[in-house]
Every structure is written in C-alpha cells, then in structure tokens.
Amino acid sequence: MSVLTKSLHPDEKIKAGKLGSNMTKAGAGVALVFLIVSVVLGAMQGDHWKRFLYAYVVGWSFIASIAIGMLWLILLHFLVRGRWVTVVRRLAEAMTGAFPLIWIAGLVFVVPVVLGYKDLYYWASADAHNATLNPTLHHKLGWLSPSFWAIRYVVYGAIFIGLAGYFAKKSREQDETGDPAITDRLRVVSGPGMIIYGFTTCALAFDVLMSLSPKWYSTIYGVMFWGSGNVAAFSALALIVLWVQRNGRLVHSVTEEHYHDIGKWMFSFTFFWAYTAFSQFMLQWYGNMPDETVWYKYRLFGDWQWVSIAILVGYWAFPFVFLMSRWTKRIVPSLAFFAVWQLVFHWLDMYWNVMPNYDWQTRYGQPDLNLGPLTGEISLHHVGFSAVDITVWLGLCGVLLVGIGRHLKGNLLPIKDPTLGMSLGHEQL
Amino acid sequence: MTDTPSHHPGGHGPDDNNGNGTPTEGELYALLAEYDTPGELVTAARKVRDAGYANFDCFSPFPVHGIDPAMGIKRTILPLIIFGGGFTGAVSGIALQWWCNTHTWQWNISGKPLWPTTMPAGIPIAYELAILLAVFSSFFGMWIANKLPQVWHPLFRNERFGRVTDDGFFLAIEAGDRRFDSVQTRKLLTDAGAIAVDAVYQDPDPRKKELPRWILGFIVASSAFALIPLAIAAKARNSHSSEPHIYIFPDMNWQPKYKSDTAMDLFPDNRANRGDIPGTIARGWLEADDTFYRGLDNGAWTTGFPKAYPDGAPFAVDEALLKRGQNRFNIYCTPCHGYDGHGEGMVPTRVKAGGGLWQARNLAEAPQANGTGGVVEQMPNGQLFNTISNGYSTMQGYAAQIPQADRWAIVSYVRALERAQNASLDDVPEGQRSSLK
Numbered sequence: 001m002s003v004l005t006k007s008l009h010p011d012e013k014i015k016a017g018k019l020g021s022n023m024t025k026a027g028a029g030v031a032l033v034f035l036i037v038s039v040v041l042g043a044m045q046g047d048h049w050k051r052f053l054y055a056y057v058v059g060w061s062f063i064a065s066i067a068i069g070m071l072w073l074i075l076l077h078f079l080v081r082g083r084w085v086t087v088v089r090r091l092a093e094a095m096t097g098a099f100p101l102i103w104i105a106g107l108v109f110v111v112p113v114v115l116g117y118k119d120l121y122y123w124a125s126a127d128a129h130n131a132t133l134n135p136t137l138h139h140k141l142g143w144l145s146p147s148f149w150a151i152r153y154v155v156y157g158a159i160f161i162g163l164a165g166y167f168a169k170k171s172r173e174q175d176e177t178g179d180p181a182i183t184d185r186l187r188v189v190s191g192p193g194m195i196i197y198g199f200t201t202c203a204l205a206f207d208v209l210m211s212l213s214p215k216w217y218s219t220i221y222g223v224m225f226w227g228s229g230n231v232a233a234f235s236a237l238a239l240i241v242l243w244v245q246r247n248g249r250l251v252h253s254v255t256e257e258h259y260h261d262i263g264k265w266m267f268s269f270t271f272f273w274a275y276t277a278f279s280q281f282m283l284q285w286y287g288n289m290p291d292e293t294v295w296y297k298y299r300l301f302g303d304w305q306w307v308s309i310a311i312l313v314g315y316w317a318f319p320f321v322f323l324m325s326r327w328t329k330r331i332v333p334s335l336a337f338f339a340v341w342q343l344v345f346h347w348l349d350m351y352w353n354v355m356p357n358y359d360w361q362t363r364y365g366q367p368d369l370n371l372g373p374l375t376g377e378i379s380l381h382h383v384g385f386s387a388v389d390i391t392v393w394l395g396l397c398g399v400l401l402v403g404i405g406r407h408l409k410g411n412l413l414p415i416k417d418p419t420l421g422m423s424l425g426h427e428q429l
Numbered sequence: 430m431t432d433t434p435s436h437h438p439g440g441h442g443p444d445d446n447n448g449n450g451t452p453t454e455g456e457l458y459a460l461l462a463e464y465d466t467p468g469e470l471v472t473a474a475r476k477v478r479d480a481g482y483a484n485f486d487c488f489s490p491f492p493v494h495g496i497d498p499a500m501g502i503k504r505t506i507l508p509l510i511i512f513g514g515g516f517t518g519a520v521s522g523i524a525l526q527w528w529c530n531t532h533t534w535q536w537n538i539s540g541k542p543l544w545p546t547t548m549p550a551g552i553p554i555a556y557e558l559a560i561l562l563a564v565f566s567s568f569f570g571m572w573i574a575n576k577l578p579q580v581w582h583p584l585f586r587n588e589r590f591g592r593v594t595d596d597g598f599f600l601a602i603e604a605g606d607r608r609f610d611s612v613q614t615r616k617l618l619t620d621a622g623a624i625a626v627d628a629v630y631q632d633p634d635p636r637k638k639e640l641p642r643w644i645l646g647f648i649v650a651s652s653a654f655a656l657i658p659l660a661i662a663a664k665a666r667n668s669h670s671s672e673p674h675i676y677i678f679p680d681m682n683w684q685p686k687y688k689s690d691t692a693m694d695l696f697p698d699n700r701a702n703r704g705d706i707p708g709t710i711a712r713g714w715l716e717a718d719d720t721f722y723r724g725l726d727n728g729a730w731t732t733g734f735p736k737a738y739p740d741g742a743p744f745a746v747d748e749a750l751l752k753r754g755q756n757r758f759n760i761y762c763t764p765c766h767g768y769d770g771h772g773e774g775m776v777p778t779r780v781k782a783g784g785g786l787w788q789a790r791n792l793a794e795a796p797q798a799n800g801t802g803g804v805v806e807q808m809p810n811g812q813l814f815n816t817i818s819n820g821y822s823t824m825q826g827y828a829a830q831i832p833q834a835d836r837w838a839i840v841s842y843v844r845a846l847e848r849a850q851n852a853s854l855d856d857v858p859e860g861q862r863s864s865l866k
Contacts, residue, residue, distance in 0.1 A: 282550075285549050324512070326508070425494075429494060429497075
C-alpha cells in the first residue's frame with residue numbers, strides 16, 4: 001500500500017452523537033433571542049418595517065451565500081474527481097442541508113413583496129410603472145413583477161434544495177451499501193449540476209440583491225456575489241471543522257493539510273471576489289455612464305466611502321497579504337482568526353451592497369436619475385447604521401446553525417467512499 | 430554493451446551491470462536504486478535520510494506527495510522570490526504611471542485631474558506587471574535554484590534511468606556523501622526494497638560535460654540575428670540618406686487615380702477636383718423650401734412653422750413633435766441653457782464656480798415692463814431656427830449635428846418652455862385649476 005493512502009485511525013470518533021442537537025439548540029436560542037429583539041427594534045423604527053426588511057435581506061444573503069458556496073465545493077469535488085475534500089465533505093453536506101430552512105427564512109421578505117409591500121423593492125411600487133419617470137425601468141417590469149419574482153425564488157430554492165439533498169442522500173446511502181457506483185453516479189450528475197448551479201446562483205443574486213437598484217446594470221454581479229459568498233463559505237467550513245475537532249471528532253482524520261486547502265480556497269476567493277468587484281467598478285468608472293456610475297456614487301462619497309475603504313482594506317488587502325503565506329493557512333489558530341475576520345467582512349460586503357439602496361429611496365422618494373444621483377447632495381448621504389442591522393444578522397446566523405445542526409448526525413465521515421483513503425493520506429506538495 | 434565488464438555474468442545480483450547499459454569506466458558518481466512505486470520511493474527516501482545521508486536525490490515521472498519531508502529537504506525559497514517579483518511589478522507599475530501622468534506626459538483630458546484620481550485606470554497595468562514579474566521570478570528562479578540549464582548528468586549514462594520520465598522511480602546516493610560506503614550503502618538501498626541497484630560512473634570524457642557545440646552555436650547565431658533589426662534602427666537614427674524609401678508594393682503606393690485637392694494638368698484650372706457644373710444641383714440638395722431649410726417666409730423670418738416636410742408629409746405641431754423637441758433639447762441645449770431654459774446649465778455653473786461671469790441666454794424669460802428682456806420670446810420662429818442652425822455670439826451652430834426637422838422640433842419645445850414658465854391660471858384647463866390653488 002502506498003503512503004499516499006491512509007486507513008482510518010482506529011481510535012477515531014466519527015459518530016456525531018450529540019453534536020448536532022447541541023448546535024441546533026444553540027442556534028435556536030440565538031435565533032429566537034436575536035430575531036425577537038430585531039422585531040422589537042424593527043417596530044421601533046416606525047418606518048413600516050423597511051429597515052428591518054433591508055437588514056433581513058443583508059442577513060439572508062449572508063447565510064444563503066454560505067450554503068451556496070458549500071454546494072459548489074461538493075459539486076466541484078465530484079466534477080474534478082477531488083480527493084482531499086472527502087474528509088470534510090460530510091460537514092459540507094450538513095451545511096448545504098440548511099437550504100430548506102434558509103429558504104423558509106427568506107419568506108419573511110418574499111411574502112410581503114408578493115402581498116404588495118412597496119418599500120423594499122422599488123420595482124414593486126406604483127411609481128415604477130410610470131414610463132415617463134422610469135423610461136429605462138419600464139421594459140424590465142415583466143421580469144421584475146412580484147409574483148413572477150416570487151415564483152423564481154421558489155424555483156431557485158427547489159434547485160438548491162434538490163441538488164444539495166441528492167448529493168447528501170446518495171453519500172449517506174454509500175455509507176450503508178459501500179457501492180462505488182454511487183460515486184460514479186454523482187460524478188455524472190455534478191457536470192450538469194454545476195451548470196444549473198451557476199445559472200441559479202447568478203439569477204438569485206440578480207433577483208434578490210441587484211434588483212434593489214433596478215435601473216442599474218452589471219452582468220458580473222452574480223459572479224461577484226458568488227465569489228464573496230465562497231469566502232464566507234470556506235471560512236465557515238474551517239470554523240465548523242475546528243469546532244467538530246474540539247469536540248473530539250475527526251481529530252486524526254482532518255489534518256493541517258486539509259486546513260491548508262480550506263485556507264487556499266479562502267485566499268483564492270478573497271482575491272477572486274476582489275478581482276470581479278474591481279472589474280465591475282473599473283468598467284463603470286471608465287465608461288462613466290450615469291445609469292451605471294450612480295451605484296458607485298452612492299457608495300464612494302459621504303459616509304459610505306469609509307465603508308468602501310474598510311471593505312477594500314479589511315476584506316481584500318489585509319487577508320490577501322497574510323493568507324498568501326503557507327503558514328497562516330497551516331497554523332490552525334491563525335486560519336481560524338482569518339475565518340472569523342472574513343465572515344464579519346462578508347457581512348459588511350452584503351451590507352454595502354444592500355443598504356445604500358435604503359437611503360436612496362428614503363431621501364429622494366424614488367430612484368430617479370434626474371432627481372437623485374446627479375443633483376443630490378452627497379454630503380447628506382449617511383450610512384444610517386441601526387442596531388437592527390446587527391441583530392437580524394445574528395438571528396439569521398442562528399437559523400443557519402439550526403439548519404446545519406439538524407444534519408450533523410450519524411457518520412461525520414463518508415466511511416465507504418472510495419476516495420476516503422486518499423483524502424486521509426492527503427499531503428501538500 | 431557486450432564489452433562491458435561484469436562481475437556476475439547472467440545474474441541479477443547487486444553488482445550486475447550487464448545488460449542495463451551502464452558503463453563502468455570512470456570515477457564512481459553514485460549508486461542508483463530503482464523502486465516499484467512512488468510509495469516505496471518515499472519509504473526508501475525516509476530510510477536513507479534517517480541513515481544520515483545528505484547528498485542524495487529522488488527522481489520520479491511526476492511530483493510525489495510527501496517526498497520533501499521524507500527526504501529531509503527544507504522548504505524552497507521560491508515563494509519568497511516570486512513574492513518579491515510580484516511586489517516589484519506592482520510597485521513599478523504604479524510608479525511608472527505616476528511618473529508618466531505627473532511628469533513626462535501630462536495629458537490634460539477635459540481638465541480631469543492627473544493623479545491620483547486616475548488610479549483605477551492604473552490598476553490593470555500594475556496588476557499585469559505584478560503577474561509578469563512574478564511569473565518571470567518563478568520561471569527563472571526555479572532554473573537558478575535548480576542550477577539549470579545543465580545539459581549533462583552522469584545518471585543519463587544508465588539505460589534504466591531513461592524510464593524516469595515514464596514509470597520509473599529512482600533514488601541516487603552520491604559517492605561524495607561522507608557516509609558513502611559502496612557495500613553498506615548498497616545494502617541500505619536493497620533493504621529499502623529496491624528492485625535494482627546500479628553503480629553509475631562519471632563520464633571520463635570531459636567534453637561530455639560541456640554544452641554541445643551546436644547548441645552554443647545556435648544561441649550565438651540567434652542572438653546575433655536578433656540584433657540585426659536593432660542595428661538597422663540604430664544606423665537609421667544616426668545617419669542621413671537621400672535614397673528614396675523602399676516600396677515593397679509600389680502599385681499600392683502609386684495607384685492610377687487622382688486624390689481630392691491635388692493638381693492635374695488636364696484641365697485649364699490645373700485642379701483634379703471637378704466642382705459642380707454651373708446651373709445644376711445634386712440630387713436631394715435642392716432645398717427649395719425656404720421656410721423648412723432657412724426659416725424664411727418671403728424673405729423675412731417666419732413667425733409660424735413649415736407647412737410640410739421635404740417628403741411631402743404635412744408638418745403638424747403636436748405632442749409627438751414637442752416630445753421629440755424635448756428629447757433633442759435635453760441632449761444638445763441643456764449643457765448651457767439648462768433643463769428649464771434659464772441659461773443655468775452645467776457649463777455656466779462651472780464658469781461661476783471658477784469665478785467667471787458668463788451666462789447663457791435665458792430662453793424662457795418674459796419681456797419686462799421697461800422694454801428689456803424677453804429676447805427669445807420676441808424672436809420670430811424663423812430667427813430662432815436660424816440661431817440653432819448657424820449659432821449666435823459664443824454659441825456655435827448646430828446645423829452639422831441636428832437635422833432641420835429636429836431643429837424645428839426644438840423651436841416648438843422652446844416655445845412650450847416659454848409658455849409653461851410664464852403661464853397664468855387662465856392657461857390651465859378649467860377642471861384642473863382647483864388642484865393648483
């Protein structure tokens with residue numbers, strides 16, 4: 001037997017035991033406390049839940065992007081016949097198991113829009129249908145109609161839940177039967193699955209996030225959302241693996257070699273996100289078209305410029321320089337530090353994407369180019385930070401933990417997977 | 430290889446050099462062991478390392494996971510070299526653009542700032558340079574760190590070693606190692622599971638270690654050849670010549686035709702251009718309708734609008750015309766006159782911000798009681814049309830940009846602006862007056 005393959009350590013604990021229920025309980029507690037606080041704070045805003053719903057979209061994008069990122073890892077693992085992922089794949093599958101709960105949680109902002117709530121999405125308002133006021137928006141309203149939008153939300157959810165559920169179910173099935181044909185089957189499915197996944201992720205970003213500024217255009221937006229989400233997804237994976245090991249599971253199976261690879265993905269998506277974000281900015285800055293630059297005008301001046309600079313430095317420059325080194329990824333406490341750091345900044349990134357739209361509509365009543373961005377007083381444009389922004393996020397993180405915890409059960413390793421030995425013996429070159 | 434001496438003819442023992450193509454003359458270089466799988470190679474490397482050997486190396490067709498720690502090799506410094514290259518590239522890319530933008534090539538584009546507001550445009554270049562220098566550092570750093578190029582190696586004398594690029598896994602311990610002992614070392618390699626151990630000798634011919642003459646010749650010749658264009662350019666920069674240019678395609682340079690505004694002996698005026706023949710007009714250039722094309726009605730400025738378009742369609746002052754006029758006005762006129770026609774567009778606003786006094790004409794101003802103002806309102810439509818066409822004072826003419834029909838649409842919209850901004854309650858339809866009160 002080659003040293004490239006290892007067998008499972010005889011003392012290894014691979015049963016989840018109470019881990020899952022502990023996580024579920026903790027998550028439920030966090031979710032309950034913070035969401036109740038958020039509802040109270042949201043009601044106190046006195047703006048017909050507008051701030052609450054904007055904050056909810058931020059938090060929901062945060063948890064959804066984590067599950068979406070982990071689904072990508074699973075698809076990629078099978079698509080390229082990966083090996084190292086196998087030891088952490090059950091944890092990634094548990095993270096994608098949160099999809100149903102995430103999509104149920106999303107109904108909090110989807111249902112009001114269907115029922116006629118106008119203040120979250122401008123395209124849902126009556127003004128949007130005024131062709132004179134919104135000549136560039138008018139032709140999009142067929143796509144951006146509340147009912148069709150909600151139907152798409154359900155379709156995206158069905159695709160994500162279906163894909164994630166299929167891969168998790170087949171993986172569990174292999175634990176029982178040990179049939180290597182299951183791996184071959186998943187490899188076949190992963191190809192078309194990846195294509196469907198890509199389109200669904202981009203469309204979701206367009207519908208939920210980009211349509212908050214419905215007159216603005218950016219074709220790379222979905223890719224940027226996905227890149228940013230994967231930074232958070234791999235950070236979350238690193239922390240969950242660490243937590244599982246601290247609880248005595250998988251201590252021999254997951255080594256610094258695997259942490260190193262998780263760290264590599266954190267590093268590459270930190271850069272990939274920055275690359276796409278800069279591409280978007282660069283083209284719109286250079287093109288200097290009012291209906292494109294307006295999006296940046298609201299983010300690069302006034303209070304918001306400090307948030308933009310914080311994201312540039314904190315979400316890209318600092319982690320980029322430090323995660324480049326081999327050692328920051330192999331020394332687990334250092335990797336954990338960057339994982340927490342990037343999770344916080346991923347939230348800030350989502351906040352930066354969503355919240356400027358809130359102020360835009362409040363101040364000018366309507367996102368009209370002639371009234372708002374071109375003549376508006378930029379110095380008056382405030383971030384308008386509110387405590388509900390944080391509490392909703394934390395509450396939804398609790399929801400995510402419940403979703404994950406419910407799937408942390410049985411074997412924490414795919415014990416009959418044909419690539420398990422190679423994953424256990426994985427070493428960096 | 431039949432003349433190669435052999436200690437154990439026909440056998441396959443540890444000293445068997447027969448049939449494997451390894452000559453045995455010359456100084457002993459190393460003992461070369463072959464292993465069956467990459468895993469066994471890693472195990473053997475670990476044993477050799479633990480036995481205290483330092484001058485040994487492993488050879489495999491592909492990178493083997495875990496071979497570095499098994500051999501006791503310390504981490505390569507290549508990443509640091511690459512980082513240095515990439516960092517240098519990024520910094521020099523920024524510095525290059527800073528230097529060009531602010532010192533050597535200050536390019537004023539519409540008065541935009543030179544630096545550092547232009548940074549976003551500089552990022553791609555800094556990025557590309559960072560990648561370029563990082564890749565160069567990686568490529569050449571690898572060559573230097575591996576002491577490449579090396580055209581010759583004693584191990585190439587072993588025929589078995591040829592399989593190293595296919596399916597052979599080898600480990601060679603050099604004779605120069607301080608622990609090397611031809612018997613003990615061979616035993617160590619065999620015990621580690623070698624399927625064969627060969628002694629490899631240095632080639633006694635010193636010329637073999639040199640770069641082959643033809644490669645050297647090729648490098649010298651191609652380098653010299655690459656200098657030829659540079660030499661020609663250098664000569665051309667430092668010499669004068671009265672010889673004509675070299676024309677590779679003369680029939681392209683000299684085509685049998687006359688270009689516009691050139692001389693031609695055929696005609697009495699010596700011009701190649703043949704102008705319009707007197708008394709004729711080119712198709713579509715008649716422009717007979719004085720009102721539509723020039724704003725005139727019997728020699729005076731018209732106060733109305735043209736009666737028809739050149740294609741015969743009746744000219745109607747309706748909502749479509751006003752909308753078209755508004756659209757064109759907002760594109761061509763608002764930079765100076767502003768959206769409301771008050772003459773406070775972006776250009777006068779900037780002039781004011783810069784301390785200047787110039788102001789565009791207020792198009793919507795009503796005549797004052799003392800007889801001043803209201804210049805545009807009192808202007809006949811034809812004169813307004815003419816001003817749009819040919820300009821007035823500092824205003825340029827827009828005849829080249831705006832077709833006549835659109836100019837008339839703008840005239841109608843300017844009239845609407847005046848009317849709207851000097852309106853009284855009586856102008857509002859009866860039913861809607863209450864909403865304004």
